[in-house]
Every structure is written in C-alpha cells, then in structure tokens.
Amino acid sequence: MEMNQPIGRTPLDERPDGLVGRPLDRVDGPLKVTGRAPYAYESRALKDPAYGYIVTATVAAGTITAIDATAARNAPGTILVMTHENVPEQGEKKEQVWPQLQGREVLFYGQPVAFVVAETFEQARAAALLVKVNYDRAKPKGLLKENRGAAYEPKPMTTSPTVKVDSALGDFDGAFAAAPVQIDVEYTTPTQIHAQMEPHATIAAWETGPDGDSVVLYSANQMPNRGQPALGSVLKLPPEKVRIVTPYIGGGFGSKLQALPEATLAALAAKVVKRPVKVALTRQQEFHVGTHRTDTIQRVRLGADKDGKLNAIAHESWSDTAVGDTFYETSANVTRSLYAAPNRITRHRLVNLNMPIASSMRAPGEAVGQLAFECAMDELAERLNLDPIELRIRNEPSEDPEKKIPYSTRRLVDCMKEGAARFGWDKRGKPGATRDGQWLVGLGVSAAARQNPLKPSSAGVRLGPDGVLTVRMAMTDLGTGTYTILTQIGGEMLGLPPEKVRVELGDTNFPKAAGSGGSFGAGSAGSALYVACDNLRQALAAKAGIDPATATFSDGAVNAGDRSVSLTDLAGPDGIEAKGEIKPGELEKKFAQYSYGAHFAEVGVDVDTGEIRLRRMLGCFTGGRILNAKTARSQAIGGMIFGVGAALMEDAVIDPRYSYYVNHDLAEYHVSTHADVPDVDAFFLPELDDKANPLKSKGLGELGICGAGASVANAIYNATGIRIRDYPMTLDKVLKGLEERETQRRT
C-alpha cells in the first residue's frame, strides 16, 4: 500500500472496544523482569566468544606517534591487539558508520585507537590499559561559541535530502524592523548524552559459505536494515551478507540508529581471530565513543503587532560535530510549520570541532529548537502582557505557512485549552508573585510539535494450524512497546486474543522494516502489519467462501451472517501466509503531518538556594489513533521527564583545554531521578488521521520531549521573574539573578 489516498473506514474502526487502543501490559514484560529476554551482550547464540575492549584516544587532536602494545600482547589471556598497523582493510564510510583504526590522525578524544581481544572481559580490560599510545598533541577546538565564526551552511541531511537547510519567505528584515514589538534573543543548549540503560554492545561472528563470507552481529541496533548497507560498506560486504539480530534493546534514544565503532571493531576482530568477539562500551566510553546531541546556539527574532499577531519570525541555529562529519542539528525545521507569519526565515549553520560525533537524540531538531523558540514566545507574551496561550491562539495558522498546504490534522489550540483547564492554568500569577513557604512558585506552558513521517516497511504473517498468528519483521522494540502494539494490531485484525499472536522482531532475515526512530516506528511497522493482516483476511475469507468485504473476524473465526468458519480449519495443516508492505505516497506532500501537544509545568524555586524543583507537570497531546493507552502514556511522560532533565540538569560539560566531556559518568552527568519528577501525567485528545497511515495513528515517541523543557523554563521565569537563556537552568544561574535583584533593591 502506498499512502496516496486517505484511508477509508477500516476494520480498526469497527470495534471501538477492540484490542487496539487498550492499555495492554507489555507482552514482553514477564520475559524482561525475569531476565529471560536476551539483550545483545547476553545472547548465547554464538558459542565461545572472546572479549573485546576498546582503547580510546586521550587527546582530542593530533597524531599518534607510537603505539607500544608489547605488554598488552604479553598479558594473560590476550588473543589480539588490533591497531591501525594491523587492522584488516575496510571500505568506505557510509552515513555515520566510520571505518575504524584508520591511520595515525586523532580527530576527537575517545576515538578508538586500539582494540584488545582476550579470553575474558577482565583480561581484555586489563590488557587494554597496558597499551601505551604516544601522541603529538595539537591544540584542539572544542567550544561552539569560540568557533562560531567558522560556521558554514551544511549540506542537506543524507537521511532527508529534500529538506532544505535554510528557508525564507517574504521580507523578514523589513517586517522585523517595522514591527512595533520585537523580541531578539539568543538561547544556548548544552551537549546532551543519550544515557540509555543498555550500553552499546555487539557479538560478531563470520561464516564462510559457498557464495562467500558473511557476518552476523548480535547488536543493539534501532534500525537493523539501515545498519546492513552501512556496516556492509565498511566491512566490504554486500548488505545481504550482513545479518543483524537485535530482538531486545534497552533504550537507545537515537544512539543506536546506526552502528557504533564497537560493532565494526567486533566484526573486524572476529574475522582475524576466527571466533565470535563480544564487546560493550563502558558507561564512560558511551560519552565519547558514542554519539551525543550537539550543543546549540539559537537566535530567535519575533516581530509582532501590539495585539500579538506575528508578522516576522526568524529562527537561526548553530551546532557542531566532529571533524569530517556532516550532522547538523535541525533546530529550526519545526518553526517552519508551527505559527503563522508572512515573513520568515530559518537558518542552520555547522562548525566542525575536535569533539565526538554528533547525531540524533530523541526528537533531533524539535527537542532543542522548541527549548529556544517556545521560551521566546513566552518572552513575547510577557512583553505584550498577554496570556501565552492566547498568543498562540492569535498566531494559529490555517495552513502550513511555508509549504502552503493543509495540515492533515492539527489540534494544538485544543490541546492548549483542554490542558489549561485540567491543569488549573488560571491560577498562574504574575512573575515572582506566588510564594509557598521558602518556594517561589511558577507555572509555565509550551507548545509541542513533532513531524510524523511514514517509512517503507514490510511484514510477514502466518496463521499456523494451532490458530496462532506469527508476525515477523525486522522491526525493533527498543523498550517502547512495539511487541505489544503489533500484538494488538495483529490480534484485532484477525479476531484473536493477544496470547494467540506471536510477534518476532529484530532480525534482518525477516521482512524489511523501518526500525525504531524519528517517531516513525509504530506507524510504519504497524501499517505494514495492518496491510499483511488485511491480505491474510482476504485469503482466509476467500478460502472460507465468504465475501471479504462483509467478513468479520472475531473469536478465532471468520464470520458473515450466521456463517462462521474457524481460523484453525482455514489454516489447515500447513498454515497460511501473507505479506504486507507500506510506503509513503502523495499524502506526505499534500498535507503537513505533525503530532501536537501542550505542556504545563509548575515549579518551585528555593528563594535562598536557587534550587529548582518540579512540583507537577501535565501534557495534553494528539497523536491520531492511540494504539495502546498505557505504552502511549509511558512514551509521553517519558519524553516529558526527558524534557525536565534538559531544562534542569543535563549538561555534558566541555573542558576546552582538552576538548572532552569532563563529567563523563552518570554520577556527574545528571538525568532526572524519581524524586525530580513527583507528579507527571499526560492524556490524549481523541483524533484519527486518515492521511497519516492506515492505522490513522501518528508518532508519539518524541512528542513528549518537544517543548517540555521550555514549559519548565517558562515556569521558572513565572516563579522568579528571572529569565535564564542558557540551558540547563541550574541553581547557580538562578542564584546570580536573585543576588543581582537583591543588590538592585538595596541600592
């Protein structure tokens, strides 16, 4: 199926009480809580593995002058020390999958410079620490703000080549200059680390068959079908000779969209030692060997009339990545579609620094873009003495303001109004006016918007003689609940209970699928499964001699009128199979497709210490059909909590002398704990988007983080009257504002 026409009425519309949408518990939950769901590093499919450990560069720029691996090679248990001197030949870099151990040049701190393989993990680590690497150290460039002058216009993203880097409409400069009310502010956001629970891990092994070599990787990977050509390029194999198996993933947040060096090194070493090699990054290595969300500088200019109607919008973003890389943060992309204004520009600039490789992290673009833009909107509302919700209502566009096409659905204003009512937004006071004991209390609001893409996916289904529907696809579940929603879709389409549906994911031997990323996983994979099930329904109905148009599927049978034929009979001893495929089509060009929401945050700021504590938070969202009320809510509040961390604490601090992240462990890189998120809730307004996909659903995995931190930042302003434009908003920054104000009062 290609999405060229809005989907009409579907079997999922027939049963409002059906399986889809129910808050079904995770079907893989019991396996996970009892330790029977093997993650990559725990797989026992490959026998007798050796253990690898990565030696990383301890300088951020320069040249390796010598590597002395003698002690490491002589250490107990060492099998191989691989360096640039003896690494097997590799092919071309593809996307962000780089050949490893290439030459003497060091581009960033944490770049792998050697790989030690030993009989045990402990031996590999001990030997790795014996590898002596000498460098001719160069002065590194590490700070975006110091190197902003070197920024250039990057090439469009390889993953979305048709999306422009810059955009312009009307006459921004003229309109902004003439605007009676102007906001011109610069916000900065820090480097953030994915900090997913499961580290990057791979077990790799080679096989030689009649038609040549192939490699299998048990590897935590969100998009295994994307990984095949990329790893294949580096390993000089055709994509189909790279098999990636990744049935369970302990979180990724974008860090596992592509294979990291640990996968490549495991594969290279496994070839040399002719034995499976397994490796996981340490938590400390995750910060530098792994990717991160780049820091940004963002300038937002808003020109409005005295009623708050926007006439000019500019959103410019500067970000950085490693030398030789092309990833830029698309902070301003969503601004192209969010609010009406006839004169507008967006612009992205990139700097290459001696820092690790920047890449996608949960809602790349939107997450940090809305941290800046939604605060600038709050500043405009404040200047106009206008309620920030009213400001957004006054700038609600009737169509996508840049593409000039209609929205498929858009209930942003509904989200704002409904959320405000449930949250008690009317209790918001003037900045600095609400006090509760030692706490200055404030409320903040922000819009949330995230694009909804559909990616090509396919699925295979088989109804067995036991009446069990087996679903197979190279889709992944990175902890989001994919197994569960696919169980629900398959079950409802065939009229089967969840226990009669078996979903098998995470193996590139299965039909190709989008994988998990960019909020496209559920919609894309779910739609492929929908199509496969629809095809299976046709086949079953035909076999039963029932008109597929009038057939209903329930209680393990296909029914029409008073006829009912059991599915087990129809499956027969050999079972019956079908395939399904979904592709994006014309509708993504004809309609602007986003999911929307509104965040409401209440914070307390300690008047003495400047400590900021979230008191409560509420999100009101729309995401088309909700496939599972429980996992959808979990995604939403998970994203919101992510946003709270972005607002209040997440910060990989760069020491420019060494160009590295100083606080590279989870003791000093802070993410929210339970105590930081006491009362966070989310709900969804009913919506069906018949232009998005046959499920009428939209992406939810990233919507929760979009704008979430901005609502917290705006609440801090409302609590204190102090506007901080440098994320994260830590107590020292509040304290500075409090001290300055108290000094002013005294003088």
Add this chain to the structure above:
Amino acid sequence: MKAFTYERPATVQDAAKLVAERPGATFIAGGTNLLDLMKLQIETPATLVDVNRLPLAKVEDTPEGGLRIGALVRNSDLAAHPRVRKDYAVLSRALLAGASGQLRNKATTAGNLLQRTRCYYFYDTAMPCNKREPGSGCSAIGGFTRIMAVVGTSDHCIATNPSDMNVAMRALDATVETMNPDGAMRSIPMADFHRLPGDTPQIETDLRKGEIITAVTLPKPIVGTHLYRKVRDRASYAFATISVAAVIAAEGNGRVGSARLAFGGLAHKPWRVAAAEEALVRTGSADAAADAVLKGARGYGANDFKIPLTRRTLRAVVAQATRA
C-alpha cells in the same frame, strides 16, 4: 582492573598486619567507591583485605552517654538506628541525603569516612592529577570547577570531600577509633582525621599504613535543633554543591545559646570554623557566622557561586533553627 590477591583475615589485628606488611594492600568493606576506582585503575591494590566479616558492626551506648558505632555498620542501618534518630538526628539526616538506597545498604561507616573525592579530573587517568599521580599537576585549576573547593585549597589540589556523613560527624565532634598493626589503639578527633591538600593531596587522612578503623564514637548528645541542609540541582542521588550540618540551640528572641556548624562541598575536609559558631552565639547573625566560615574563600570560576550560596543557605538554616 589489575589482578589482585584476596584475603579474609580472622581478626582485626590480622587485617591491620596484612595491610601493613603487604605492599599495595588495602582494606575493602562495602566497596561502593573502591571497586569503581579499581575498574578505572585509579586505585590498583595488589591485595584486597576483606574486613566485612570482622566483628565491627555493632552500635553500642558508651558509659559517657554517647554512642559507639562499629566501623562496619552500614549507612542504612546507622541512619535508621533509634538512638541516632533520637539523639543525633543531624547524622541520620546527612546519611539519608547521601547516595542511593542501594549504596547506603552496602556502604559502611568507616568506608564513608574514607570515600575519595569526585573531582572529574581525579576520575580520568588521562588527566594530570596530583592526588592520583603526585607531581603531575592539578587539572581542576583552570578547568571546570563547579564541584571544587573554595576554602582550604592549595596550588596542588582544589578537590572536595564528597561525603555527607563526614559533615555531620564533624559537627558532632566524633572521634575515630583505630587499631594499629601492633595492636595499639588510637583515637583521632574528626577535626584531625581529614587533611587539607597542601602539597600532598594524595594523603587524605591521618591514618598510618595498616591502621584500621574499628569504630566512630559520638560524645553524649547536645541540645539543639538538628538540621542537615544539602543543596543540589538534582533532588536525589547527587553530591552536594554545598551542605550545612547544624545543631543550634535557640533561646528565643533571636538569640542562640549554642551552635555547631559544619559544611560540606567547601573544602578537602568537612569545614568547621570555631569563630563562626562563636559569632553566631555572640551576635545571633548568620552573616557574621558566614563571614568567619568563608574567611579567605576564593572561587575558581564555575564554583564562584558556592560563596554566596553558603552565606544564603546558612541564613536559611539559622532562620529555621531559631524559628519559634
């Protein structure tokens, strides 16, 4: 991690002797800090002397009306002990403000006394650090200093002691009891137990080679309101930016009868200044006390905020303690 020999001696003195006699031997109890340091090869003991089964896990009343806390009493147990809760609440509060439930279940009283700094540069063996590698230099000076000290620093080291428990122990005038390899016992006042970095930041305590902590003794309880105020960006599982352990006896009318004030996050050791307590009793002014606490304080950039933060937090603590 370097391969090591594991020993589990039967008596306290045997443990002390083992560590004294074996090169590169060290004690291990809860291991919540040491094992991390070993994995990163910041510490590379040749022998680990496991003291967990030694009979040092009791909490007992002393004849003087105080409390003797065995070296192996776990942080969770100590925080929950009825007498600690009743008579030494500042200690209970400090313990519960530290680490996480899981860590407190493993961490011991003596181990907490000996936990090492969280200085980012100490934790990365690629970076110069006088504490880890004497003479290599201090990367923190001129680097990112948010968690570094503002008083008692030297040109060699500006690291802080990260413990919450130690701050309360200092306020309570605890005494550390030890046994030496020859069996001789020694009592070390908390004031003297931790050292300032000076030009030997690698030497952090007054303990001698092989000297083993057997207990920490608290004198009989003192009157006053017990408060532990830990200031941090994250609500849980974060080291203090600064902290204040206070036992303040208010007499009404804004007067303070007696005061004990110790500070965490400011120095290489729990920071307590007698002149600050005297000033608070004499004047009732938290600012006067803060002046004494912060005498000679200097920021290193990102930690400049600790100076006003200490003053403001002390004001809040004194106000809370003297509130009717």
